Amino acid sequence: MSAARPRCRIALVGMPNTGKSTLFNRLTGVQAKVANWPGMTVDLLTAKVILGGRTVELVDLPGLYSLHGFSEDERLVRHFLEQEDITALVAVVNAVQLERQLPLVLQLQALGRPLAVVLNMADEARRLGIRIDAARLAEQLAAQVLLVDSKHGLGIAAVRQALQQLVANASSAGAATEPKVPAEVERLRADDGFEAQAAAIAAAAVDVPHVLPARFTDRLDRVLLHPVAGVPLFFALMLLLFELIYGIGLPLQDGLQWLIDQAKEAWLAPWLAAASPAVRSFVLEGLVDGVGTVLTFLPVILVFFFAMALVEDSGYLVRIAFLMDRWMARLGLDGRAFVMQLMGMGCNVPAIMGTRVLRSRASRLLAMLAIPFSLCSARLQVLVFIAAAFFSRQTAPLVLASLYAVSFVVAFGTALVWRKRFAGDEPMLLEMPPYRLPTLRALLAQGWQSSRHFLENAGVFIVGGVLLIWWLTHFPFDAAPAGPQTLAGRLAAFSAPLFAPIGIDSILSIALIFGFVAKEIVLGGLAVIYGAGQDELGRVLAERLTWVQAYSFMLFTLVYTPCLSTVATIWRESRSTAFTALAVLWPLAVAWLASFAFYALASRVLA
Numbered sequence: 001m002s003a004a005r006p007r008c009r010i011a012l013v014g015m016p017n018t019g020k021s022t023l024f025n026r027l028t029g030v031q032a033k034v035a036n037w038p039g040m041t042v043d044l045l046t047a048k049v050i051l052g053g054r055t056v057e058l059v060d061l062p063g064l065y066s067l068h069g070f071s072e073d074e075r076l077v078r079h080f081l082e083q084e085d086i087t088a089l090v091a092v093v094n095a096v097q098l099e100r101q102l103p104l105v106l107q108l109q110a111l112g113r114p115l116a117v118v119l120n121m122a123d124e125a126r127r128l129g130i131r132i133d134a135a136r137l138a139e140q141l142a143a144q145v146l147l148v149d150s151k152h153g154l155g156i157a158a159v160r161q162a163l164q165q166l167v168a169n170a171s172s173a174g175a176a177t178e179p180k181v182p183a184e185v186e187r188l189r190a191d192d193g194f195e196a197q198a199a200a201i202a203a204a205a206v207d208v209p210h211v212l213p214a215r216f217t218d219r220l221d222r223v224l225l226h227p228v229a230g231v232p233l234f235f236a237l238m239l240l241l242f243e244l245i246y247g248i249g250l251p252l253q254d255g256l257q258w259l260i261d262q263a264k265e266a267w268l269a270p271w272l273a274a275a276s277p278a279v280r281s282f283v284l285e286g287l288v289d290g291v292g293t294v295l296t297f298l299p300v301i302l303v304f305f306f307a308m309a310l311v312e313d314s315g316y317l318v319r320i321a322f323l324m325d326r327w328m329a330r331l332g333l334d335g336r337a338f339v340m341q342l343m344g345m346g347c348n349v350p351a352i353m354g355t356r357v358l359r360s361r362a363s364r365l366l367a368m369l370a371i372p373f374s375l376c377s378a379r380l381q382v383l384v385f386i387a388a389a390f391f392s393r394q395t396a397p398l399v400l401a402s403l404y405a406v407s408f409v410v411a412f413g414t415a416l417v418w419r420k421r422f423a424g425d426e427p428m429l430l431e432m433p434p435y436r437l438p439t440l441r442a443l444l445a446q447g448w449q450s451s452r453h454f455l456e457n458a459g460v461f462i463v464g465g466v467l468l469i470w471w472l473t474h475f476p477f478d479a480a481p482a483g484p485q486t487l488a489g490r491l492a493a494f495s496a497p498l499f500a501p502i503g504i505d506s507i508l509s510i511a512l513i514f515g516f517v518a519k520e521i522v523l524g525g526l527a528v529i530y531g532a533g534q535d536e537l538g539r540v541l542a543e544r545l546t547w548v549q550a551y552s553f554m555l556f557t558l559v560y561t562p563c564l565s566t567v568a569t570i571w572r573e574s575r576s577t578a579f580t581a582l583a584v585l586w587p588l589a590v591a592w593l594a595s596f597a598f599y600a601l602a603s604r605v606l607a
Helices: 020-028 072-083 095-109 122-127 134-141 156-172 184-188 194-205 216-224 230-271 277-295 298-313 316-329 335-343 348-357 361-373 377-390 396-418 440-474 487-502 508-514 520-529 534-544 547-559 564-574 577-606
Strands: 008-014 045-051 054-060 088-094 115-120 144-147
Touching: 008 020, 008 072, 008 095, 008 156, 020 045, 020 054, 020 115, 020 156, 045 156, 054 156, 072 348, 088 095, 088 156, 095 115, 095 122, 095 134, 095 194, 115 122, 115 134, 115 156, 134 144, 134 194, 144 156, 216 230, 216 316, 230 277, 230 298, 230 316, 230 377, 230 396, 277 440, 277 520, 298 316, 298 377, 298 440, 316 335, 335 348, 335 361, 335 396, 348 361, 348 564, 361 396, 361 564, 361 577, 377 396, 377 520, 377 534, 377 547, 396 547, 396 577, 440 487, 440 508, 440 520, 487 508, 487 577, 508 520, 508 547, 520 534, 547 577, 564 577
Parallel strands: 008 054, 008 088, 088 115, 115 144
Antiparallel strands: 045 054
């Protein structure tokens, strides 16, 4: 009986913004999160591929500038390289910045593992007139060197062959991987000779023009990075984003709602005609109205993620970090924290994980305290629905924009309040990538992946929470649905002293309470509470609430305690129960105070 062959594992290593995750996606077909700003990959991504008849595990490591860095993501990479079995390394390098990135390649080479070097973004280097002698570079590095354009898939076949050769060479040499990287790692932390060696190699193998041609990026930056107009332009672009969500997402949402209503009336209702009233209510009002109302927002979420992917991949986000750095410094943060605040508009969880790029623990904690105030996609569906129910098609985008503005004000106000407690003094070091027009394939893939992630992660919470709300609003079954004798009615009466001063109907508070688990439950819970689908629910709410009450409800939904997944991520990243408790209780207090102030002021003005 032959012994089992050792596991093959190849790690992709490189500096931020080298297109490492794009290459990983091309090689594996797995859609990792890709964005054109430094530090996007903040966790280990793995996938298995077949190379030369063998199953090989590819690992996409977070970007790092050096093996002796001290940020959380750099420590993560170093720990992986020191502790894990690795068959080979692939150094991914931005071909435009070859001399600056070669020191990291030399550090990786000194680890003693088989190495291949991928010069990504070779198309950009050619356009700038940079000529790279790949053969000479391979000779100098004693490693395979490949010119690649992973964005458009050029050179990927050659990379596969190189990886296959690495695996074959390691197998034929009997290169059993050791559990730890050799002692060179310690030497690398004190060795300053790599920069001089890298400069000599680059001088021999790379020809850079004395004057680089004028780039579109430079001309566009004169406008978008203008010290006066830059920030207003950013918020104007965000307003266009809201208009896009309404202009494209809502008609698609209406079409999906029509399909669900047709299935309910033409198929489900007749099929359940002989069932007991409780069963009919459970299926039609609990599952179809509750879960179906949430699902109708998938087109809106898809459009939102598509638009955000365009903003991220284009390289615009890093420029927003640069523009906002001066203002964020007054809050004890830097421009990267603002970028992560924007990332939180998709989902708070990856944004909180993204704080690993901040080297100061105090800065990380302050950013983690502010990020949950971002108007995430889960809250977005609730706010879009209520805005559409109470405001005109022309006014609703402005209402939504005002809520986004509130989310920034509350987040920055939180940083201002707590900056002395979590003071950090780390300077921001961030490179400016050129503007890149992402491919339609990449945008669609990211939009769909984010939407699928939204459904997969929230699906269990949505169904479980909505059905639990149905049970609370219908038990005991001989009481009027959502009446004072039901469990929900009793719970609402108990919570009334908390919600009455902010204008929120006590029965609506049930949906908010379950929204702590997942904000997606709020909308489905409202549908169950009133026994109505999307169209009918909007009319019911408009009849029962004033626009002041509706806006107060939206304010509270926007600000209050983050969802359970976000809380768990905060606890895991902070490793502090006390800080996690603060991250839960502080937004709850701020939400109540903000809604109370608005409701009291608006009621007095309109009285």
